[in-house]
Amino acid sequence: MRRLEIILSRLVWFIPTLFGLVFVVFFISNVIPTDPARIIAGENATEVQVQALRAEMGLDQPLHVQFGRYVADLATGDLGKSLYTQRAISEDLLHRLPATLELTMAAMVLAIGLGVPLGVISAVKRNSMIDQTLRVLSVSGLAVASFWLAMELQMYFSTKLGWTPLNGRIAGWGPEEITGFYLLDSLLTGDWASFWDTLHHMLLPAITLALPAAATLVRFTRAGVLEVINSNFVLYERAMGFPTTLITWKYVLRNALISTVTQIGLIFGSLFAGAVVVEAVFDWPGLGTYAVQSILQSDTKAILGFSIIVGVVFIGVNLLVDIIHTFIDPRTLK
Amino acid sequence: MTALKRLLADRAATIGAALILGLILVAIFAPVLAPYPEDVTAFHLTERLQPPSADHLFGTDRMGSDVFSRILFGARITITIAVIAVGVSVGIGVPIGLIAGYYGGFPGGFLMRTSDIFLAVPQIVLAIAIAQTLGPSVENVILALSLTYWPFWARLVYAETKSLKAQTFVEAALALGASDWRVMVLHILPNTASAIIVRTSIGMGATILTAAALGFLGLGAPPPTPEWGRTISEAREFLPEAWWYAAAPGLAIFLVVMGFNLLGDGLRDILDPKLRKGSR
Amino acid sequence: MTDALLTVEGLSLGFRGDGGFAHILDGANMTMKRGEIMGLVGESGCGKTTLASAILGVLPRHALEIRGGRIRFDGIDMLDAAQGAQQQAVRGRRVTFIPQDPFTSLNPVFTIGQQIEELMKWKSPRRPVGPSRAPTLLTPYPRARRKADREKIMEMLNLVQLPRPEQLLKKYPHEVSGGQRQRLMIAMALLPEPDLIIADEPTTALDVTIQAQILGLLRNLANDRGVAVMLTTHDLGSAYEICDRITVMYAGQDVEAAPVAEFFNRPTHPYTAKLLASLPEGGGGMTGIPGELPSFYAPPPGCRFQTRCDRATEACRTRPAPDLAGPAHVVRCAHPLFQTTPATPLKEVQA
Ligand SMILES: Nc1ncnc2c1ncn2[C@@H]1O[C@H](COP(=O)(O)OP(=O)(O)O)[C@@H](O)[C@H]1O
Ligand SMILES: [Mg+2]
Numbered sequence: 001m002r003r004l005e006i007i008l009s010r011l012v013w014f015i016p017t018l019f020g021l022v023f024v025v026f027f028i029s030n031v032i033p034t035d036p037a038r039i040i041a042g043e044n045a046t047e048v049q050v051q052a053l054r055a056e057m058g059l060d061q062p063l064h065v066q067f068g069r070y071v072a073d074l075a076t077g078d079l080g081k082s083l084y085t086q087r088a089i090s091e092d093l094l095h096r097l098p099a100t101l102e103l104t105m106a107a108m109v110l111a112i113g114l115g116v117p118l119g120v121i122s123a124v125k126r127n128s129m130i131d132q133t134l135r136v137l138s139v140s141g142l143a144v145a146s147f148w149l150a151m152e153l154q155m156y157f158s159t160k161l162g163w164t165p166l167n168g169r170i171a172g173w174g175p176e177e178i179t180g181f182y183l184l185d186s187l188l189t190g191d192w193a194s195f196w197d198t199l200h201h202m203l204l205p206a207i208t209l210a211l212p213a214a215a216t217l218v219r220f221t222r223a224g225v226l227e228v229i230n231s232n233f234v235l236y237e238r239a240m241g242f243p244t245t246l247i248t249w250k251y252v253l254r255n256a257l258i259s260t261v262t263q264i265g266l267i268f269g270s271l272f273a274g275a276v277v278v279e280a281v282f283d284w285p286g287l288g289t290y291a292v293q294s295i296l297q298s299d300t301k302a303i304l305g306f307s308i309i310v311g312v313v314f315i316g317v318n319l320l321v322d323i324i325h326t327f328i329d330p331r332t333l334k
Numbered sequence: 335m336t337a338l339k340r341l342l343a344d345r346a347a348t349i350g351a352a353l354i355l356g357l358i359l360v361a362i363f364a365p366v367l368a369p370y371p372e373d374v375t376a377f378h379l380t381e382r383l384q385p386p387s388a389d390h391l392f393g394t395d396r397m398g399s400d401v402f403s404r405i406l407f408g409a410r411i412t413i414t415i416a417v418i419a420v421g422v423s424v425g426i427g428v429p430i431g432l433i434a435g436y437y438g439g440f441p442g443g444f445l446m447r448t449s450d451i452f453l454a455v456p457q458i459v460l461a462i463a464i465a466q467t468l469g470p471s472v473e474n475v476i477l478a479l480s481l482t483y484w485p486f487w488a489r490l491v492y493a494e495t496k497s498l499k500a501q502t503f504v505e506a507a508l509a510l511g512a513s514d515w516r517v518m519v520l521h522i523l524p525n526t527a528s529a530i531i532v533r534t535s536i537g538m539g540a541t542i543l544t545a546a547a548l549g550f551l552g553l554g555a556p557p558p559t560p561e562w563g564r565t566i567s568e569a570r571e572f573l574p575e576a577w578w579y580a581a582a583p584g585l586a587i588f589l590v591v592m593g594f595n596l597l598g599d600g601l602r603d604i605l606d607p608k609l610r611k612g613s614r
Numbered sequence: 615m616t617d618a619l620l621t622v623e624g625l626s627l628g629f630r631g632d633g634g635f636a637h638i639l640d641g642a643n644m645t646m647k648r649g650e651i652m653g654l655v656g657e658s659g660c661g662k663t664t665l666a667s668a669i670l671g672v673l674p675r676h677a678l679e680i681r682g683g684r685i686r687f688d689g690i691d692m693l694d695a696a697q698g699a700q701q702q703a704v705r706g707r708r709v710t711f712i713p714q715d716p717f718t719s720l721n722p723v724f725t726i727g728q729q730i731e732e733l734m735k736w737k738s739p740r741r742p743v744g745p746s747r748a749p750t751l752l753t754p755y756p757r758a759r760r761k762a763d764r765e766k767i768m769e770m771l772n773l774v775q776l777p778r779p780e781q782l783l784k785k786y787p788h789e790v791s792g793g794q795r796q797r798l799m800i801a802m803a804l805l806p807e808p809d810l811i812i813a814d815e816p817t818t819a820l821d822v823t824i825q826a827q828i829l830g831l832l833r834n835l836a837n838d839r840g841v842a843v844m845l846t847t848h849d850l851g852s853a854y855e856i857c858d859r860i861t862v863m864y865a866g867q868d869v870e871a872a873p874v875a876e877f878f879n880r881p882t883h884p885y886t887a888k889l890l891a892s893l894p895e896g897g898g899g900m901t902g903i904p905g906e907l908p909s910f911y912a913p914p915p916g917c918r919f920q921t922r923c924d925r926a927t928e929a930c931r932t933r934p935a936p937d938l939a940g941p942a943h944v945v946r947c948a949h950p951l952f953q954t955t956p957a958t959p960l961k962e963v964q965a
Pocket of ligand 1: 629631636638656657658659660661662663664665674677910
């Protein structure tokens with residue numbers, strides 16, 4: 001089974017890449033050691049108290065020993081304790097992951113729903129007014145700082161017009177938690193009020209995130225369509241009188257999407273990256289806000305845990321993309 | 335010269351080049367151009383949050399300083415960060431890609447796997463992790479960006495070198511007794527130059543956006559530095575009334591990044607027809 | 615010529631590009647009768663594919679400039695944009711296509727079965743005429759017809775001698791050999807039960823050993839069903855083997871057309887004669903005729919062969935009218951190799 005082989009060969013790299021990531025982030029973040037013990041103990045603690053705390057936290061050990069302990073803990077899913085929430089970081093992160101995933105996936109759906117059709121239209125009508133306009137828009141979409149766009153949209157649509165909620169993920173408590181994905185949970189429990197409220201809250205952050213991604217997709221889809229639109233099989237389909245709509249939206253698009261799908265991993269990464277700052281603006285209770293809070297509190301371990309979980313998700317998504325690729329392009333299985 | 339002509343024939347690329355030229359001129363002549371150069375550090379609390387007027391083109395900020403002047407000086411920070419960070423990234427990434435692509439085998443594989451690790455998380459996440467531990471300063475932002483962006487150039491040069499290495503002119507040079515170093519530096523590197531230039535232009539845009547995001551998150555230069563990202567975050571609590579306060583730096587970032595992206599696209603069309611497919 | 619199925623009259627077209635206007639077809643004429651196999655012969659680059667593509671309506675629209683002429687298929691003007699709906703209905707149904715390169719002419723990301731089925735969904739002879747009411751992408755494929763079509767597909771795959779058709783339908787194009795793919799294209803060309811198949815060098819991309827098989831197959835199936843075939847080829851040998859009639863084209867102009875026996879016995883245009891003389895013993899491609907095709911950007915006025923012709927004179931600088939060199943043997947030459955008589959005035963459509 002060729003597909004299985006491809007998947008396994010990717011999986012083999014999962015662990016070393018993750019290990020490397022931990023290694024890199026751990027050592028870089030320890031180049032200039034801030035002193036977490038000092039921070040926890042507080043301004044007024046005596047040197048002896050700080051020493052004791054340091055020993056308790058293992059901070060008096062040499063770096064490689066600390067690293068060994070960190071990795072050993074990581075293997076059991078333990079990322080350490082958050083300096084401030086005093087909860088397990090892994091718990092904090094897992095609790096917040098669904099919020100971020102839900103937002104990025106919504107943005108992804110939006111970006112695909114917008115970017116792919118517009119890319120096709122842009123290619124089919126190349127050099128027309130529509131094409132030119134879309135080109136300007138997509139170049140612009142890639143040049144906007146997402147946190148700024150987030151603020152501007154928030155200012156206009158929430159503060160001024162009052163069309164959308166100012167921030168947060170839902171008003172009130174949210175649906176009964178099953179998966180942590182509010183949209184899914186509210187559907188599962190039949191809680192329509194929560195469903196619409198979540199969508200309403202999600203609208204602006206998702207749009208903000210989706211715009212640059214959609215811009216990328218427009219460019220890629222356009223290029224992909226142009227690449228196949230003159231190929232022999234399209235010529236054959238036209239010569240055989242297949243309906244033009246069918247040729248464009250089924251036969252050409254499917255081929256063009258092959259190169260687009262390989263980009264989806266990257267796009268997902270950019271959405272995740274964007275989420276960090278966009279969440280902060282909209283107070284979306286996901287990983288991004290958690291990271292920003294941790295930054296403000298110099299919580300190195302929490303940041304480290306955050307990078308790792310993002311890495312895991314990111315590597316996982318790329319793996320998924322590779323697998324999807326084997327389905328939509330049968331030639332990879334040759 | 336013909337390359338320049340063709341660049342100028344491309345409207346988008348010309349606009350891009352003009353925007354970048356504008357940025358450079360603004361950065362150099364900020365003290366001359368700024369109506370209130372002292373406002374980078376000075377404040378006038380009686381004139382807080384004034385809307386745009388003839389005196390203050392983009393209004394004033396929470397300290398009563400002239401936003402326009404601060405934006406002009408902010409160009410200096412942006413360009414410094416982008417140029418040094420990208421320069422260092424190129425300096426790390428290109429040799430690594432060259433060596434990995436040329437020698438291949440275990441060392442090549444190792445170097446490329448290492449770069450994969452850096453690509454395993456979005457750049458901003460890694461940059462946050464690094465900048466956070468180093469503490470807020472322009473130098474640390476530069477360091478964080480350099481450490482996170484080099485793999486882009488390594489990957490690019492790696493792929494180019496691998497394909498160039500198989501070509502006859504390289505084999506010919508080797509047959510004539512040229513050393514590995516000589517072949518790499520004199521024969522392969524020049525042929526990867528156009529790809530590097532294109533990627534560098536687009537990389538500048540990406541780096542500027544990430545740097546601004548770090549500034550926005552409070553990881554950049556501390557106040558009162560007129561960094562654009564930080565200015566936007568400062569403006570936040572005064573929205574929507576003081577709309578100009580956030581609009582001006584946001585537009586500045588937009589124009590500059592747009593400039594690099596447009597120029598990069600134009601350069602790609604001219605220098606690297608095989609990349610013309612529209613990929614980034 | 616009441617039984618003409620397809621006529622191309624004075625077709626003149628070319629492509630605009632960086633180098634100016636490439637005037638490819640210059641007053642090209644061609645006729646096809648029902649049920650005949652007609653070979654369109656000429657060196658590569660002489661415009662065979664361009665003519666075939668013009669009939670099929672697949673010339674690159676952005677660069678194309680049609681300067682004059684007509685293509686009529688059974689009363690339908692195939693160039694008139696106003697008749698787009700009829701053209702679309704004819705294509706793939708009454709006129710089908712066998713491409714030159716079976717390797718790249720099937721969509722690589724759909725199975726062979728999916729592609730044949732799509733063809734039959736739209737172009738099956740059992741499909742009621744007229745446009746469907748549902749939006750294209752949502753048009754259903756009625757179950758009863760699908761089943762009937764399916765049977766015909768299996769039958770046809772057997773006829774073109776494709777082994778194990780059930781499995782074949784599940785495969786992707788890259789998983790089958792070139793010869794099999796071309797058998798498949800023949801099957802797909804026949805399944806809509808067309809009146810005319812346009813086969814553009816259907817064997818050039820194939821292994822020499824199977825070229826004859828494929829052509830033989832095409833000829834037999836077409837003859838059995840009374841389907842006309844327009845076969846373009848640069849290979850006079852295979853044209854001789856399977857065609858009823860031959861039209862010779864040079865640089866976008868038709869120069870001679872005749873039934874196959876007449877054609878080989880009495881080649882009347884100097885170009886045809888040179889072609890035949892250059893034919894190596896035992897068939898094969900065309901080899902050296904001295905000289906080169908003229909540039910399509912600045913072709914000589916009149917007969918385009920004049921730059922390579924020993925008999926060329928001043929008279930050749932205007933295009934000679936069609937003459938008859940025998941029954942149904944048309945030649946356009948000011949200095950023919952055999953006696954000719956003026957043909958019954960054929961209406962010239964000029965740009
Ligand atoms: N889209 C086009 N633009 C410009 N020239 C073209 C185009 N398509 C074909 N040609 C030119 O038309 C001439 C005839 O080509 P073609 O019809 O493919 O010849 P054949 O099929 O007889 O080998 C060639 O010189 C070719 O270069
Ligand atoms: Mg051809």
